[in-house]
Amino acid sequence: MRIYNPTFGLSAAGGEKIALKPVNWMTDAIALVSNSKPNARELLDGIRTKLGAVRAVTNIDFLAKNSASQPAPKDLLEKVAANYRGALLAIAD
């Protein structure tokens, strides 16, 4: 018996992979990006404090998207890509 696979789909075009330079988490600039859910900022603040025990935190910054229910806007993604070598997202509720 032959059936159609209900999950089948083609890969979307444009998903070109790029080579990423390695991140030095001990020195590089890092963005801590809040998803704007309650407590996300507190979670990220705790991470920044813990990182402060092992590295300088002057180049670790807080950013946030403006709505928990909407994707991050393009200008925020471009800002993160332009200014930081790594980003941590808060998945919090």
Place this chain on the structure above:
Amino acid sequence: MKDIADQEVIDIDDMDVEAFNDLATQQGWSDGLPLYVPTEDKVAKFVEMVRGDNRPYPPVPPRQVVPTIQALAANAVMAGCKPEYFPVVTAALRGVLDPEYNLHGTLATTHPCAPMVMVSGPIRKELNINCGSNCFGQGWQANATIGRALGLMLLNVAGAKPGEMDRSTQGNPAKFTFCFGENEEENPWTPYHVRRGFAPTDNVVTVMSGEAPHNLNDHGSTTGDGLLTTFANSMATPGANTIYGKGPCFVIIGPEHAATLARDGYTIESIQEELYKRSRVHASRISQENQDTYISTGHKPEGDWFTIVPTPQDIHVTVAGGPGKHSAFIPSFGGTTVACVRIA
């Protein structure tokens, strides 16, 4: 059997329905109810129904794959659709793929939203889509299976697996199916799809990522003003996503309530205005912590009042259901839109 994830057509041993359902459950294709087998011949009948609709589908988030029409048809077959339902299902899929609908957010959220599907136009009668008594409920194959087919597409094509990508805290029975017809025949105002710019003879699917219907019971009020008092105070819920996420909602008015409102001179626009004004939530009903959160994310009150939606026009009003003194309020996910698509 070898790995089937990347195969469009799969050879499986001959098996009965029970064995197929075991396979489907093992593969993660099932919503938990029994499925029909998407054999090649059944799928071909469904594909034939959308011949001529050659508009490509965009990648479907969150999984970001471009579905083939056969894969979509397989889900409609499994749901128990008749072939003639398939153009309605594909129109609903195009609706939820409107970028403003925010499919990724609505599928991945902890909120219990499900795609509400409303059908307008002559096709309601051709397909026997229930617009009257119990229109949100059981008993009609078209209602039950059109909504279910869309849900299976979102599970299998979009990848919204419960507990994995679909992170809904409690879910919602409407995630099984949520499809009904607009009761145009007992609507004293212009049908919804015509107000959205379509012709009365067009067949249109309207989708919104909504909660299950909240009942608006009013057996006592004999005036439009009385009904709107009940509607608005029932809509003024501090726990609605729209109070901070903003976004639209639907008020589906039962025909008897609609007749009373129309008799008293209310138009769609005046109903929207009255409900917007009267459904605001007073700050005293909202915890200080929640108020602080709303304000910190840009959702400031008007004086001491939080509006339930951004504007009067975000309250979408139409008529469905049968005899009785009930209407329904359907809040949305918040960060979404109400999308309309003409059925090809």
